[in-house]
Every structure is written in C-alpha cells, then in structure tokens.
Amino acid sequence: MPTDKHAGHSGKEGSPGSGQTIQAEQVLLPDLDSNLERLHRFLGGGEDIVCRTLEHRSFNRTRYALLYIDGIVDGVAISTMLLGLLEDANASYTETEGAGEPNLYRHLTERSIAIGKLSDVNTIEQAGYAMLEGCSVLLVDGCLRAIVMDTTGGETRAVEEPSSQTVIRGPKEGFTENLRTNTSLIRRIIKSPDLRFEYKMIGRQTRTNVAVVYLEGIAEREVINEVHRRLDKIDIDGVLESGYIEEFIQDRAFTPFPLLQNTERPDAACGALLEGQVVIMVSGTPFSLIAPVTFAKFFQSSEDYYQRYDIATFLRIIRMTSFFISMLLPSLYIAITTFHQEMLPTSLLISLAAQREGIPFPALLEAFLMEITFEILREAGVRMPRIIGPAISIVGALVLGQAAVQAGIISAAMVIVVSFTAIASFVIPAVNMGIAARLIRFVLMILAGTFGLFGIMSGLMLLLAHLCGLRSFGKPYMMPFSPFVASNMKDVLIRVPWWAMRKRPTNIASDSNKFREGAGQKPRPDQEGA
Amino acid sequence: MKPAISTMQTAALVQSAITPTMVLAVPSIMISIAKQDAWISGVIALVAGMAMALGTAFICKANKGQLFVSWMESSFGKPVGIAIGLLLGIYYFNSFCIIVRSFTNFVSDIVLDQTPLYMLAGIMVAVTAFTVMQGIEALARSAFVVLILILVVVPLSVFVLYTDIDFKRLLPLFDESAARMMIASLPPVALLSEVSVLLLLTPYMKKPAAGLQAGLVGTVLGALQLLLVLLLGLTIFGQQLVPMMSYTFVNIMAIVEVGEFLERIEVFTVSVWFLTMYIKMSVFLFASVHCLVHSLRLRSERHMVFGLSVLAIVTSLTEWPRNMGGGFIFAVVNIPLLFIGNIVLPLLIALGLLITRGKRNKGGSQSS
Numbered sequence: 037m038p039t040d041k042h043a044g045h046s047g048k049e050g051s052p053g054s055g056q057t058i059q060a061e062q063v064l065l066p067d068l069d070s071n072l073e074r075l076h077r078f079l080g081g082g083e084d085i086v087c088r089t090l091e092h093r094s095f096n097r098t099r100y101a102l103l104y105i106d107g108i109v110d111g112v113a114i115s116t117m118l119l120g121l122l123e124d125a126n127a128s129y130t131e132t133e134g135a136g137e138p139n140l141y142r143h144l145t146e147r148s149i150a151i152g153k154l155s156d157v158n159t160i161e162q163a164g165y166a167m168l169e170g171c172s173v174l175l176v177d178g179c180l181r182a183i184v185m186d187t188t189g190g191e192t193r194a195v196e197e198p199s200s201q202t203v204i205r206g207p208k209e210g211f212t213e214n215l216r217t218n219t220s221l222i223r224r225i226i227k228s229p230d231l232r233f234e235y236k237m238i239g240r241q242t243r244t245n246v247a248v249v250y251l252e253g254i255a256e257r258e259v260i261n262e263v264h265r266r267l268d269k270i271d272i273d274g275v276l277e278s279g280y281i282e283e284f285i286q287d288r289a290f291t292p293f294p295l296l297q298n299t300e301r302p303d304a305a306c307g308a309l310l311e312g313q314v315v316i317m318v319s320g321t322p323f324s325l326i327a328p329v330t331f332a333k334f335f336q337s338s339e340d341y342y343q344r345y346d347i348a349t350f351l352r353i354i355r356m357t358s359f360f361i362s363m364l365l366p367s368l369y370i371a372i373t374t375f376h377q378e379m380l381p382t383s384l385l386i387s388l389a390a391q392r393e394g395i396p397f398p399a400l401l402e403a404f405l406m407e408i409t410f411e412i413l414r415e416a417g418v419r420m421p422r423i424i425g426p427a428i429s430i431v432g433a434l435v436l437g438q439a440a441v442q443a444g445i446i447s448a449a450m451v452i453v454v455s456f457t458a459i460a461s462f463v464i465p466a467v468n469m470g471i472a473a474r475l476i477r478f479v480l481m482i483l484a485g486t487f488g489l490f491g492i493m494s495g496l497m498l499l500l501a502h503l504c505g506l507r508s509f510g511k512p513y514m515m516p517f518s519p520f521v522a523s524n525m526k527d528v529l530i531r532v533p534w535w536a537m538r539k540r541p542t543n544i545a546s547d548s549n550k551f552r553e554g555a556g557q558k559p560r561p562d563q564e565g566a
Numbered sequence: 567m568k569p570a571i572s573t574m575q576t577a578a579l580v581q582s583a584i585t586p587t588m589v590l591a592v593p594s595i596m597i598s599i600a601k602q603d604a605w606i607s608g609v610i611a612l613v614a615g616m617a618m619a620l621g622t623a624f625i626c627k628a629n630k631g632q633l634f635v636s637w638m639e640s641s642f643g644k645p646v647g648i649a650i651g652l653l654l655g656i657y658y659f660n661s662f663c664i665i666v667r668s669f670t671n672f673v674s675d676i677v678l679d680q681t682p683l684y685m686l687a688g689i690m691v692a693v694t695a696f697t698v699m700q701g702i703e704a705l706a707r708s709a710f711v712v713l714i715l716i717l718v719v720v721p722l723s724v725f726v727l728y729t730d731i732d733f734k735r736l737l738p739l740f741d742e743s744a745a746r747m748m749i750a751s752l753p754p755v756a757l758l759s760e761v762s763v764l765l766l767l768t769p770y771m772k773k774p775a776a777g778l779q780a781g782l783v784g785t786v787l788g789a790l791q792l793l794l795v796l797l798l799g800l801t802i803f804g805q806q807l808v809p810m811m812s813y814t815f816v817n818i819m820a821i822v823e824v825g826e827f828l829e830r831i832e833v834f835t836v837s838v839w840f841l842t843m844y845i846k847m848s849v850f851l852f853a854s855v856h857c858l859v860h861s862l863r864l865r866s867e868r869h870m871v872f873g874l875s876v877l878a879i880v881t882s883l884t885e886w887p888r889n890m891g892g893g894f895i896f897a898v899v900n901i902p903l904l905f906i907g908n909i910v911l912p913l914l915i916a917l918g919l920l921i922t923r924g925k926r927n928k929g930g931s932q933s934s
Contacts (some may be wrong), residue, residue: 490837
C-alpha cells in the first residue's frame with residue numbers, strides 16, 4: 037500500500053453538495069483511554085473492532101493498545117505480531133526515557149514489531165481510515181502519534197482463470213478483487229524498475245484504492261498526466277467497480293462505443309503497458325481499464341500473440357467480419373426482402389416468398405420480435421443459476437424457435453438470420469464492443485425497414501462520422517485507419533510475425549522509446565549453418 | 567486547439583467534392599456530345615483540372631495559416647473580406663441545395679420511388695448535418711476511409727465487368743471534331759473546379775504547403791474515376807446507348823451478376839456510392855457554415871448547421887419542380903454557378919492579392 041494513503045483521498049471532500057461538513061481533524065491526545073474512546077466513536081463501534089490493551093513491564097509500565105478490524109486483516113500476521121508484543125511486554129529493559137516522547141514508542145517501532153511496513157499518524161481520523169483499510173494501529177499512552185502497521189488481508193478470492201476472456205493458449209491467471217494481488221501479478225510479469233504504480237483513493241464513502249500503472253519512458257507523459265487529471269476530478273460517494281471510473285474519464289459521454297478497454301487478464305494488461313498504454317486498476321474488481329485505445333484494439337485477443345501470426349491474422353479477419361455481420365445482417369435481410377427483391381436470384385426469391393407466405397408481420401417487425409426474444413433469452417441465461425442456463429438455451433433456441441416457425445409467426449429464414457447474428461456477436465473478444473454492435477443493430481434495422489439499403493448506408497455514414505470524431509485520451513479512435521499510420525497496420529487487421537514488429541505503436545507509445553526489439557531477427561537457419 | 571488534417575485526408579475531401587456528381591450525371595452528357603471520343607474529353611478535363619488545382623494552390627500559398635474569412639479581411643480590408651465570405655457562403659449553400667435535390671431525385675429514381683422526397687431530403691440533410699457537427703477532422707477522416715473503400719471497390723468492379731468490355735467500341739479514334747471534344751469537356755471541367763474548396767481547407771492542414779499536392783491528387787483521382795466510367799460505358803454499351811441512360815455508372819453495374827447468388831448489384835454499388843455522396847454534401851455544408859459563421863461573427867457553428875440544414879431541406883424541395891431531371895439541374899442550374907463560384911471568384915481573389923501584394927509587403931516590412 038502507498039505510504040501516503042492515510043493522508044486523504046483525491047475526491048473533493050466536503051465540497052458543496054457532498055453532504056459532508058468540514059470538520060477539523062482530532063489530534064491524538066497523551067491519554068490512551070481518551071484516544072481509544074474517540075477512535076471507537078469515529079469507527080462507530082461494532083463487534084468486529086478488536087482492541088487489545090497491554091502493559092509493558094519496563095518503560096514505567098506504560099500502557100499501549102493494539103486495534104484492528106477483524107476480517108479485513110491478515111490473521112497470521114496479527115497472531116505473530118501479538119505473540120511478539122506479549123513476549124516483549126514481559127521482558128525487562130533498562131533504558132531511560134528520552135527527550136520528547138516515551139521510549140516505548142521508539143522501542144516498539146525499532147525492535148519489537150514484526151511487520152515490514154510501518155508508518156505513523158497523529159490524528160484519530162488517519163488512524164481510523166488506516167484501520168478501515170485493514171491496517172492495525174498501535175496507540176501508546178502518553179504519545180501523540182500512533183503506529184500504523186500494514187496487516188491488510190482477510191479472505192479474498194484466489195487467482196483463477198478469467199471467466200470473460202478465456203484463451204486456448206496462454207496464461208490462465210486472472211486478476212482478482214484484491215488490488216495488491218493484481219499489482220503483484222503485473223510485477224511478476226514485468227520485472228522492470230521502470231514499472232510505475234501510482235495510487236489514488238476515490239470515493240468519499242468507499243475510499244477505493246486506484247492504481248495508475250505505466251512503464252516510465254514507454255508511456256506518453258501527456259497521457260499519464262491526463263489520466264491523473266481526470267481521476268483527480270472524480271468526486272463520488274463510492275466506486276464499486278472500474279465501470280464507475282470509466283464513465284467519468286472517457287473522452288465523450290454519449291457514444292455506444294467503448295473508449296476504454298477493460299481486461300481481467302494480467303498478460304493483456306502487461307501487453308498494453310509494453311505498447312505504451314496506461315492501466316488503471318481498481319480495488320474490488322478484477323477488471324482493469326486500459327487507455328488510450330483504438331477501435332481496432334477491441335478485435336484483438338491476447339491469444340493472437342501466442343498463436344502463429346497466420347492463424348492470428350485469420351482469426352482477426354473472422355472477428356472483424358463477425359462484428360459487421362452482428363451489426364448488419366438483420367438489416368440487410370430486411371432491406372433486401374422489403375425493398376430490393378430484384379437483387380436476389382429468382383429461385384431464392386421464390387423460396388423466401390414461400391416461407392414468408394402467411395407470416396402476419398412485415399420483415400422489420402418479424403426481425404424485431406426475434407431479436408428482442410433473443411435478447412431476453414440471453415439476459416435470462418446470464419441471470420439464471422448456471423445449472424438452469426443450458427436448459428433455458430434449449431427451450432429458447434430450439435423449442436421456441438421451432439414452435440414460432442411452425443405456428444407461422446416467424447419465417448425460417450429469419451430464425452437463421454437472427455441465430456447467425458447472435459453467434460457472430462459472441463465472436464467479438466471485447467464484450468463492450470459486442471454490446472455496441474447489439475445496440476446499433478436495432479437502429480440499422482429501423483433504417484433498413486424505412487429506407488432499405490439507402491437507410492443502412494445513411495446509418496453507416498453516421499457511424500463512420502461518429503467513429504472518426506471519437507478520441508480516447510486525445511488519441512484518434514480510428515487510428516491507424518484514419519488518420520492512416522502505416523507502421524501500426526502491422527498489428528491491426530493482420531498480425532505480422534513478432535520479428536517484423538520492431539516498433540511500438542506510433543502515436544500511442546512515447547516517441548523516445550520506439551523500438552521494442554532488435555533488428556534483423558528474422559530466422560535464417562540456412563545462413564547460420566543450422 | 568486548431569484541427570489538423572493530413573495531406574491525404576485533404577486530397578480525399580477534394581476528391582469527394584468532385585467525384586460523386588461527376589460520375590453520376592456527366593458521362594451521358596459527354597458521350598452525347600463527343601460520342602466515342604468522350605474519353606478524350608475526359609483527358610482534356612483532367613489536364614484542365616490539374617491546371618485549376620495548380621492555380622488554387624498558388625492562391626493558397628499567399629495565406630499564412632489564417633482561416634479563409636480572416637485571410638480575406640487581412641488582405642482586402644474588413645468589408646471586402648466579409649463580402650467575399652458571405653458570397654462564398656451563399657454559393658456553397660446554393661450548391662448544397664442543388665446537390666441535395668439532385669441526389670434526392672437520383673435516390674428516388676433508382677431505389678426508393680415510393681418514398682416521399684421530403685423524407686429522403688430530410689434524412690440526407692440530417693446525416694450531413696451530423697457529420698459536419700463532428701468537425702472538419704472527423705469529416706476529413708471519414709472522407710479518407712470512404713476513399714480507401716472506393717479504391718477497393720473500383721478495381722473489383724472493373725474485374726467483374728472485364729468479360730463485357732469490347733475496346734473496338736472506342737474506334738474510330740478522333741472521329742469527332744476538336745471543338746466538340748472541348749465542349750464535351752466543359753461539364754467535367756466545371757465540376758473539377760470544385761478543387762477551389764482548398765481555399766477553405768488549407769488553413770486546417772497539418773502542412774499547408776502540401777495544398778498543391780492534395781489538390782492535384784484529389785483532382786486526378788476524381789478525373790480518373792470519370793475516365794473509368796466513360797471507358798466502361800463506351801466499351802460495354804457503345805456511344806449510341808449511353809446518351810439514353812440518365813445514370814451511366816448505375817447501368818454499368820446493373821449488368822453484373824455474382825454467381826447465381828446476387829443479381830443486379832447496382833443497388834449495392836449505388837449504396838456504396840451513397841457514402842461518397844454524403845461526404846460531398848458534408849464538404850459543401852461545412853464550407854457554407856464556415857464562411858457564414860466567420861463572416862457574420864457567430865460563435866456557435868452548431869446553430870448555423872441546424873438553421874442551414876432546415877433551410878436547405880425547404881429550398882431543395884420547393885425551388886425546383888418534381889419531375890426535373892438530373893441533367894437539367896446539372897446543365898442549366900449548376901454549370902454557371904460552378905464557374906462563378908469556383909473560377910471567377912478565385913480569379914478575382916488572385917487578382918486582388920496580386921494588386922495588394924505591394925501594399926501588404928510594405929505594411930509587413932513596416933510592422934516588422
């Protein structure tokens with residue numbers, strides 16, 4: 037944890053409208069009982085607040101008290117420390133009092149406490165907030181300072197395989213809800229002295245720890261400063277997930293497209309750091325944010341870099357195609373069957389017309405019914421207990437679809453279109469980009485039902501103009517397509533071999549550290565005598 | 567922060583300002599005048615277009631990074647600068663209305679004959695207004711993406727049409743008189759003069775000195791597309807059929823069949839062309855808004871975009887009769903307007919700059 041974390045948080049405490057009144061902090065008094073009483077009062081009491089008072093055999097039998105909140109501290113660390121304190125309390129020392137403060141305080145900090153990270157505070161509030169974060173506080177009678185020991189711990193989820201970004205080949209570790217665990221996962225991958233973690237505290241009530249992570253010299257200084265500036269502006273009661281922060285710091289509020297990437301994979305976060313991006317980690321969630329991002333980044337998976345480049349390229353093209361299918365297929369079907377039947381060969385047209393005979397709804401309404409039904413099924417599948425999920429899928433996809441076709445409510449072609457669209461939407465690696473495609477699909481369906489292909493192209497023009505106007509932390513969202521950056525095209529639609537990707541992405545990483553690998557590494561075994 | 571657009575993006579904007587209208591209505595007019603030699607008129611137009619790009623870039627060189635109206639004011643004084651700004655703003659607005667109406671007619675003729683014109687004009691102007699509101703950078707980037715799309719689609723189209731092409735239909739060469747060929751090159755020259763939009767775009771460029779390059783690339787790309795449509799039209803249909811076609815390139819695409827799966831993909835091709843059309847309309851609306859906002863000293867571009875959009879819908883729908891053909895709009899309404907706005911006005915500006923050059927230099931040396 038940062039050494040300055042007890043000093044306050046980045047939000048505007050007590051700002052107008054915050055509902056808090058500005059109060060002067062209560063300094064620690066020489067009387068231990070008074071301090072204990074005030075600290076209990078500050079924390080609002082509660083059975084989970086543990087206070088163990090000791091009396092030292094030496095140092096004029098000075099009393100001192102250990103306080104912590106049960107459940108959020110590391111039990112083993114507490115037991116070890118307490119054992120050490122008890123042994124120490126019964127030992128005899130012959131030292132005399134020094135000037136200014138009781139010697140017990142110095143004795144405890146320098147000789148007795150078996151905790152790596154110590155700091156001291158001098159107000160009740162600082163001590164209380166430290167305890168709320170899982171630290172233990174040691175108050176010494178007659179002393180105007182308290183010792184804060186980092187004993188953060190308690191029950192947390194173990195490191196598991198990420199549930200939302202699974203890969204066939206690649207690391208299976210995922211971030212957890214514990215910030216310290218997450219930073220350690222990054223540290224284990226990037227063992228560089230240039231790796232920087234800068235901490236903030238956001239949320240008046242939740243006081244959530246946020247870490248801004250970057251590689252010094254590789255990330256652009258302007259971007260780092262901008263990240264800090266935007267985070268410092270946040271003033272909110274609580275931050276329960278990185279999504280809260282995302283909405284505050286994105287470049288444009290009204291857009292269906294994600295302007296920050298999120299990941300629960302340490303390897304993906306490290307990949308971003310190595311490309312000069314900044315990672316924002318939030319305590320309490322396994323999802324970290326990555327900035328700045330471009331549109332193309334959402335079609336890349338960390339696995340692309342572990343598989344062969346040709347396979348990765350093929351998969352990227354499939355993903356990009358799937359994005360357009362998931363966005364456009366129903367609207368194209370509506371436009372062609374409603375307005376441009378002449379585009380279809382006669383046999384196909386007759387087949388489609390035969391299927392649609394007796395269907396009481398126009399293609400637009402039919403598509404809307406199916407799409408909304410599918411969205412309901414998808415949402416139900418997410419909310420249902422996992423055991424029931426597959427059953428719902430079978431009932432929804434097979435029984436409901438089949439029954440709807442037989443009942444003459446929906447045509448079989450429409451079921452195929454909607455099913456294929458749904459499958460295509462799952463191919464997009466970034467869930468938030470998939471959601472954008474889902475939302476846009478409905479708008480395009482309305483345009484297709486009203487203006488045919490002209491409507492679809494009008495919608496696409498709106499999207500293109502909107503996308504070209506977007507920025508992520510000042511970087512054009514449509515880069516490297518427009519503005520065109522030729523060197524970055526090596527890792528967008530296609531992924532060239534690693535030995536050909538010498539440069540970091542231009543205009544994302546700092547210009548001072550462009551190269552990520554040495555030159556001339558293309559394998560030439562025949563010339564090397566292998 | 568002043569927006570910055572790259573040279574290629576500027577070239578894409580210039581190309582977009584020229585091509586959509588040029589490939590739509592011009593080929594049949596040209597072939598009706600110059601018959602099988604119409605493509606030579608296209609080459610003449612290309613050379614003339616390049617000369618106009620050179621001339622425009624030469625005028626732009628006198629600008630030291632100021633926005634157009636400010637530049638005119640600093641060169642000719644406030645009243646003249648404002649007058650030129652207003653004049654150009656009105657010119658671009660008029661052109662925008664004509665484009666909206668001709669495109670509305672086209673969409674109505676080709677794909678949506680049952681849809682009321684006001685619906686078509688409404689959605690066109692709404693999309694254009696939205697695009698302009700995204701700013702010149704977004705517009706330029708969109709234009710570049712659309713240009714890339716065209717560069718992919720055009721070779722593909724030629725490839726699928728290859729079997730229908732018969733180069734003998736171009737013979738005999740130079741059968742028409744030079745005068746007829748020159749007359750046939752007038753409509754494309756008028757449209758290629760749209761390169762004058764560079765006067766407004768150069769201050770936004772990252773490298774204003776590359777204005778010439780952008781103008782030339784945009785003009786050449788536009789003229790080459792016209793040449794391609796002319797050559798495809800002549801070699802596929804011959805010089806007798808094309809004059810009967812209102813929209814030659816649509817008819818060219820209509821003969822394409824992709825296996826047995828898709829037929830008559832002209833609707834699809836036209837749909838892709840819609841994107842270029844939107845960019846063209848956006849360039850003109852942007853130019854109009856830009857000139858009027860700066861001339862009238864307005865603070866909000868958004869309000870001007872909204873106001874002009876509403877006015878454009880009403881003007882484009884009520885100014886001309888319902889059954890007015892694209893050729894009529896082009897020949898009678900557009901060509902004179904194009905020559906005045908894109909050639910006469912820039913020539914006057916150039917003349918003015920030449921006359922006041924000595925005075926400016928004197929002022930500059932005094933101030934320094």
